[in-house]
Amino acid sequence: MSYLPSHLFEEIYFKTVIPRVPYCTGVWCCCSVACFTEIVNLHVKARRIAHKISKNCLEHEVLDLIKWQDLEYLYKRRLAIEFF
8 A cells, every 4th residue: 555645545544444443442451562562563554654754764753753643542542432
């Protein structure tokens, strides 16, 4: 998907992947830190592909460049919504 323009990649990603994040909270609460880290790394990789950012760019720099929400934030937000 790296050949797609950034706006189209983001549209596909946010319409297919991110909506599934809230539905996975029951699974994520039981997964190991290593497993969650792997999922987060895939999210960062998607950011790099969407905006054609070099692999040399550090993860926190990618987060600063692109204003996508962290998966951890989305996960905690969904837990809060379900709790309340």
